[in-house]
Amino acid sequence: MTTPSALDARAALRVAVVLIFLVFGYMKFLPYEAEGVQGIAATYWLFGWMYPLLGVQGASNVIGILEVSAGVLIALGGRFPLAGLVGGLMGVATFLVTLSFFFTAPGIVEPGYAFPALGGTGQFLAKDIGLLAICVFLALDARQRLTQATT
Template sequence: MTFANDPAPPTGRLDARAFLRAGIVLILLWFGYMKFLPYEAEGVKGIAETYWLFGWMYPLIGVQGASIVIGVLEITAGLLIALGGRFPFAGLVGALMGVATFVVTLSFFFTAPGIVAEGYAFPALGGTGQFLAKDIGLLAICLYLLFDAQNRLEL
């Protein structure tokens, strides 16, 4: 296993991977921070409280506690992805966490209310569906960074 740095892009070219990494890091850190705020905790509760993966936390640690756990996971993923430019193993773990995060949020498409606009059929998305749809692109970025880290580790 080698811990190579990101290879430099050819002279005069921008490194698209660095932009993808910076973008997903910003999103994960921002979303993670927001989980510490009461209004965001209440918003997350609306779709997470009855979800099998998160529902058990609400009776144990409450609305804010459950939201903080989710926020810590998002912030951790963001920090590890940020380190991934220099340390591929950290990037691999962070990208795996990002993939898991967005697979879980996309699974809400099957359980959350408001996915399809009222009075319409799929693919007419309602507010919740529109909010979750962005995670398709975020998942793709994390998958790209996961495979990139894997290649850099020569796994």
């Protein structure tokens, strides 16, 4: 049985990560964000193929659709565990991908310093460690609720 305070904490985590996905997903539809994302994503194996096919804004729109979809599914996960499981797994995938930029993106470490002196890009990506943990928690919680519903 889950205590009310645990339910409140789960709801707070859900709301926080949903807001992040919705805001960051929405921003991908804006030209300034599309240009910013291109700096990291255009040379990345997972996204690079989209740029010649869809252009800068088109590639960013695809990323935005995925982020908004993850946010909506995680939000629905409070009521529908299957949606929460799919959204949580999408969130896990999203943050594993963004954290993998630590190995390829410029600006991870501040010039003239060594790790862990993070540069602007590194500081921006570091938050994804916590967001990954939240998505893992929400996916596992949804899986547990699905399992309980079928037994």
